[in-house]
Amino acid sequence: MVVILAGVVLIVIIMRSAKIVLVPLLISGLLAILISPFTSWQEKKGVPSILAVSTSLIAILAFIAGCIYFFYNQLLGFSRDLGALESRVNEIIVSVNDFIADNFEGAVPISMDNIKDTVFQQLYDNMDALTQGIIATAGTVTMIFIMPVYIFLFLYFRKFLAEFIKRAFADQYREKVTRVINSVQGVVQNYIKGMFVVICILAVLNSIALYSLGIKHAMLFAVFAAFLNVIPFLGPFIGATLPIVFALLTKDSIWYPIGVFLAFYVIQLMESNIFTPKIVGGRVSMNPLMTIIALFIGNFIWGLAGMILFIPGMAVLKVIFDEIEGMEPYGFLLGKVRDDTAIPPEKREHKLLDEIKRRMKF
Numbered sequence: 001m002v003v004i005l006a007g008v009v010l011i012v013i014i015m016r017s018a019k020i021v022l023v024p025l026l027i028s029g030l031l032a033i034l035i036s037p038f039t040s041w042q043e044k045k046g047v048p049s050i051l052a053v054s055t056s057l058i059a060i061l062a063f064i065a066g067c068i069y070f071f072y073n074q075l076l077g078f079s080r081d082l083g084a085l086e087s088r089v090n091e092i093i094v095s096v097n098d099f100i101a102d103n104f105e106g107a108v109p110i111s112m113d114n115i116k117d118t119v120f121q122q123l124y125d126n127m128d129a130l131t132q133g134i135i136a137t138a139g140t141v142t143m144i145f146i147m148p149v150y151i152f153l154f155l156y157f158r159k160f161l162a163e164f165i166k167r168a169f170a171d172q173y174r175e176k177v178t179r180v181i182n183s184v185q186g187v188v189q190n191y192i193k194g195m196f197v198v199i200c201i202l203a204v205l206n207s208i209a210l211y212s213l214g215i216k217h218a219m220l221f222a223v224f225a226a227f228l229n230v231i232p233f234l235g236p237f238i239g240a241t242l243p244i245v246f247a248l249l250t251k252d253s254i255w256y257p258i259g260v261f262l263a264f265y266v267i268q269l270m271e272s273n274i275f276t277p278k279i280v281g282g283r284v285s286m287n288p289l290m291t292i293i294a295l296f297i298g299n300f301i302w303g304l305a306g307m308i309l310f311i312p313g314m315a316v317l318k319v320i321f322d323e324i325e326g327m328e329p330y331g332f333l334l335g336k337v338r339d340d341t342a343i344p345p346e347k348r349e350h351k352l353l354d355e356i357k358r359r360m361k362f
Contacts, residue, residue: 012301015301015302016301016302019301019302019305022302023302023305023309024146024147024150025150026309026313027147027305027309028147028150028151028154029150029154030188030192030309030312031060031147031151032150032151032154032155032158033154033185033188033189033192034060034188034189034192034193035056035057035059035060035151035155036056036155036158036185037189038056038059039052039053039055039056039155039158042055042056049156050156053152053155053156054152056155057148057151057152057155060151061148070223071220071223071224074217074219074220074223075220077217077220078217078220081216081217084250085249085250088249088250089249092249162181165177165181166178166181176323179323180319180320180323183319183323184316184319184320187312187315187316187319188312188316191311191312191315192312194276194279195229195230197279198229198271198275198276198279199226199227199229199230200226201271201275202222202225202226202229202267202271202275203222203223203226204222205267205270206218206221206222206223206225206226206263206264206267207219207222207223209222209260209263209264209267210222210243210260210263212263213247213256213259213260213263214251214256215243215246215247215250215251215256215260216246216250217246218243221239221242221243221246224239224242225239225240225242225243225264226239229271230308230311231295231304231307231308232291232292232295232311233291233292233295234295234307236264236268236271239264240260240261240264240265240268243260243264244257244260244261244264245257247259247260287334287335290314290333290334291311291314294310294311294313294314295307295310295311297310298310298311314334315334317330317331317334318331318334318335319331321334
């Protein structure tokens with residue numbers, strides 16, 4: 001047990017220390033797996049491998065650049081209203097001060113200048129953290145430039161890497177390793193494509209709700225909240241909080257933030273019970289306990305990137321554990337809670353075989 005714990009601690013230390021190497025590698029690997037069917041389709045049509053890989057890389061980079069350009073333009077429009085937001089905050093503070101003065105004798109009024117001084121003092125007191133943030137930003141820029149290279153190499157050498165994994169195991173395990181590789185590829189593709197569809201649906205529904213309530217910058221809040229949905233539990237909460245606070249600051253009636261809350265609540269219920277189960281499916285689903293643990297561990301090791309990457313990572317681990325003899329209980333622990341206890345053992349085996357065949361057909 002001591003050896004196992006020491007190994008886990010060592011792995012965590014290595015993962016934290018090698019973040020700048022591992023995070024872009026994993027993100028690039030996921031994107032390469034996602035776009036690999038398009039590359040394979042081109043190669044089947046007679047397109048040379050290097051041209052097919054280049055076309056696939058350009059397609060995925062164009063999509064990412066389009067998303068960045070969209071948020072950049074939306075943030076530019078939002079920044080123009082910051083002055084008006086500050087004025088609105090001043091008005092709210094004046095109203096709060098009047099209420100305090102009328103109802104609480106001797107209470108110290110709230111000052112906007114004091115709030116600003118407090119904020120700047122916190123910035124000065126945490127200058128070391130800001131410096132580390134700048135260094136992290138420089139590392140992020142490095143990641144952005146190296147990731148296209150990784151994606152290209154993963155796509156170009158994907159068959160070579162798959163063959164290497166097969167040869168790394170004995171011949172009697174060749175069939176099982178092939179099955180695991182196909183299952184992992186199916187899980188990753190299913191997760192990313194399913195989440196993309198869910199994000200598009202949520203963006204449309206959020207936009208309709210916010211535009212109906214007359215909330216400015218509705219598109220920015222709607223799409224941002226939809227993208228945050230990739231972080232279970234915490235993401236939807238943050239995505240709903242921002243438009244609620246904005247509605248509270250910019251609207252004269254309390255019913256607008258209440259309306260935003262109700263709209264996002266209903267949309268989130270639809271996402272949790274209809275969209276994600278039907279679109280993403282059960283192949284990537286984990287029970288809530290393991291999901292929360294994965295989020296906390298991912299945040300501890302890699303921050304926001306870890307919170308995003310550890311969910312599909314745990315799903316991949318589940319596929320691997322299900323195929324390794326002796327590790328099935330851990331795969332069961334990661335999976336969604338289901339009442340299989342009433343199913344006879346022979347039917348469970350048939351059910352497992354059907355599940356494997358379904359994954360192979362993906």
